[in-house]
Amino acid sequence: MKKTSNINIEQVFDHLASVKKVEPSKDLYFKTKNAIKNQKTIPLFWVIAAACFLIAIVGVEFYTFSSKKNTFNQEISIVFPETNNILYHE
Amino acid sequence: MIFDEIYFEHHKMVLNIALQYVQNMEDAEEITQDVFIKVSKNIHTFKQNSSVKTWIYRITINQSLDFLKAKNSQKSNFLSSIFSLNDIKLKIEPTTFNHPGIELEQKEAYKKIFEAINQLSDNQKTVIILLKIEDKSQSETAEIMNLSIKALESLFQRAKKNLDILLNKKDNYEKNV
Incomplete structure (x- = not known):
């Protein structure tokens, strides 16, 4: 029984080997070329421009945040003047 | 290496491999197009660790398998939405059989x-x-x-x-x- 099924599978492989190769149609090349042309890709220039823009925004945000922090510190020091516990004219 | 040169050297092989996976000409041609779109995109970054032929074989096999998965999931979503067959495992044939070889x-x-x-x-x-x-x-x-x-x-x-x-x-x- 098992032997019969083994013969079958070998026959299957023989038949698979006889599957004929198919010639591609001539217009497949033009279809492929058109498909490549129609690919919507973003040019590298715009990718770099967008990256620069983002970096600039982050930089400006960081600068304004740090300068605001300095102003806040100055305001605090006016309200609460710092003392250094050193006696003058000692 | 120029794209056209690669195309004309390998397009028959690509089409025939795709055909063994999907067993109909329409889908095989679609896969062939997708393979060469990928080739044209990645041709400049191709590292010659393997031959161009092996590289194209791998792209073709992956593309064919992805195509079958996409087609199967489309069919199963469509059928389950109609018949509410979410619990039943659908056994779907991947494509229409019309092998020209x-x-x-x-x-x-x-x-x-x-x-x-x-x-x-x-x-x-x-x-x-x-x-x-x-x-x-x-x-x-x-x-x-x-x-x-x-x-x-x-x-x-x-x-x-x-x-x-x-x-x-x-x-x-x-x-x-």
Whole structure:
């Protein structure tokens, strides 16, 4: 029984080997070329421009945040003047 | 390397491999187009660790398998939305069988063989296609599939065993071929 099924599978492989190769149609090349042309890709220039823009925004945000922090510190020091516990004219 | 040169050297091979996976010309041509779109995109970044041929083989196999998965999930979503079959595992044939490399009178018999091949796992399907339909050598197949010869042999044995089981569960294959 098992032997019969083994013969079958070998026959299957023989038949698979006889599957004929198919010639591609001539217009497949033009279809492929058109498909490549129609690919919507973003040019590298715009990718770099967008990256620069983002970096600039982050930089400006960081600068304004740090300068605001300095102003806040100055305001605090006016309200609460710092003392250094050193006696003058000692 | 120029795209046209690569295209005309490999397009027949790409189409025929895709055809073994999807078994109809329309889908095989769609896969061929997608393969060469990928080739044109990545041609400048291609590292020559393997040959161009092996690289294109790998793209073709992956593209064909992705195509089948996409098609199957489309069909199962469509059917389950109509019949609310979420709990039932659908057994769907991946594509319409219309292989132009098979003569008309043998089509029914071959359809059964390909139905069985389509039920194998991705790797088992690929090993059968490369070794038995494309007639690649063991070393070529091992390189394309990125396996050792030993691993390839055991994969082939498992594929052969499973194919045998699948075919013998089905109709009497011998009568038809």
